[in-house]
Amino acid sequence: MKRYGGLILLLAGAALALIGLLQGQYDSVLAKAVRICLECVGIG
Numbered sequence: 001m002k003r004y005g006g007l008i009l010l011l012a013g014a015a016l017a018l019i020g021l022l023q024g025q026y027d028s029v030l031a032k033a034v035r036i037c038l039e040c041v042g043i044g
Contacts, residue, residue, distance in 0.1 A: 020026070 020029075
């Protein structure tokens, strides 16, 4: 079972990412990431 731990985590992450995309969460996450990056650079 230990051999498949990484594969299980990879599949779980892919499934959760797909669920997030289907729910339309991509736009809000991208907007937050852009805002954070601009604040780090000092523009925002």
